[in-house]
Amino acid sequence: MKKKGIEVPPAVYRPLIGEDGNSQIKDAVLQFVLGVTSALPESVLPEFAFAGKSNVGKSSLLNALVNRKALARTSAQPGKTQTINFYRVNGAVYFVDLPGYGYASASEAVKASWGKMIERYLHEDKQLRAVFLLLDLRHAPSENDVLMYNWIIDQGLPAVLVGTKADKLKRSQLEKQKKLLRETLGAPKETPLILFSSVTKQGREELLRLVAEMAKQASVRLQ
Ligand SMILES: Nc1nc2c(ncn2[C@@H]2O[C@H](COP(=O)(O)OP(=O)(O)OP(=O)(O)O)[C@@H](O)[C@H]2O)c(=O)[nH]1
Numbered sequence: 001m002k003k004k005g006i007e008v009p010p011a012v013y014r015p016l017i018g019e020d021g022n023s024q025i026k027d028a029v030l031q032f033v034l035g036v037t038s039a040l041p042e043s044v045l046p047e048f049a050f051a052g053k054s055n056v057g058k059s060s061l062l063n064a065l066v067n068r069k070a071l072a073r074t075s076a077q078p079g080k081t082q083t084i085n086f087y088r089v090n091g092a093v094y095f096v097d098l099p100g101y102g103y104a105s106a107s108e109a110v111k112a113s114w115g116k117m118i119e120r121y122l123h124e125d126k127q128l129r130a131v132f133l134l135l136d137l138r139h140a141p142s143e144n145d146v147l148m149y150n151w152i153i154d155q156g157l158p159a160v161l162v163g164t165k166a167d168k169l170k171r172s173q174l175e176k177q178k179k180l181l182r183e184t185l186g187a188p189k190e191t192p193l194i195l196f197s198s199v200t201k202q203g204r205e206e207l208l209r210l211v212a213e214m215a216k217q218a219s220v221r222l223q
């Protein structure tokens with residue numbers, strides 16, 4: 001398969017987060033948009049993908065991370081993001097916004113082609129360092145969430161669990177949900193689980209620290 005020849009400027013590494021915990025993100029741009037038949041970009045920067053059910057808050061989380069209101073389009077209606085969108089951040093990493101799964105109103109054919117597109121990206125992309133799996137803290141993980149989690153692990157990729165919409169729950173409920181998420185997915189305690197809210201920005205610093213740390217490490221893929 002012919003890959004798109006894409007010029008990537010030499011990475012001028014700028015940290016994503018300062019010692020004081022403040023964001024050091026100065027620029028975030030949409031660089032590639034992949035459709036069902038697009039070739040994967042030949043990127044040289046580490047990539048971090050955000051996966052999860054439609055409406056779980058992937059695009060909102062991305063905006064919160066880079067401190068922009070509407071860089072990634074969000075919507076109260078599920079099925080907003082329909083392509084794989086690569087955002088280059090600080091010239092150092094890509095944040096990759098994936099279409100959501102489990103979007104009930106999409107036709108079977110559309111669901112199948114999105115599924116294949118996501119699967120191909122997660123399976124073939126060489127720069128992918130980790131997949132952040134987003135789970136709505138108000139619900140138990142779905143069958144699709146469990147499948148996705150296992151699929152990430154089977155690909156030999158590090159998974160990071162992110163419980164979203166933390167602002168909607170009380171502290172006591174949060175602890176219960178954390179336990180439920182881990183148990184349902186069968187995730188070991190070594191797998192990070194971050195509570196996140198794009199409204200209060202809870203979890204933002206923790207998530208950026210994790211990305212910054214993983215960006216420094218060599219690719220983990222055996223391929
Ligand atoms: N209260 C609250 N609402 C949120 C949060 N994150 C996202 N939302 C809302 O949830 C809805 C879906 O958010 P998106 O970011 O578009 O979700 P998505 O996962 O990108 O959805 P798809 O692109 O359809 O897969 C929007 O109405 C957001 O405003 C959060 O942390 N707290």
Ligand SMILES: [Mg+2]
Pocket residue numbers: 058059060073074080081097098099100
């Ligand atoms: Mg989206």
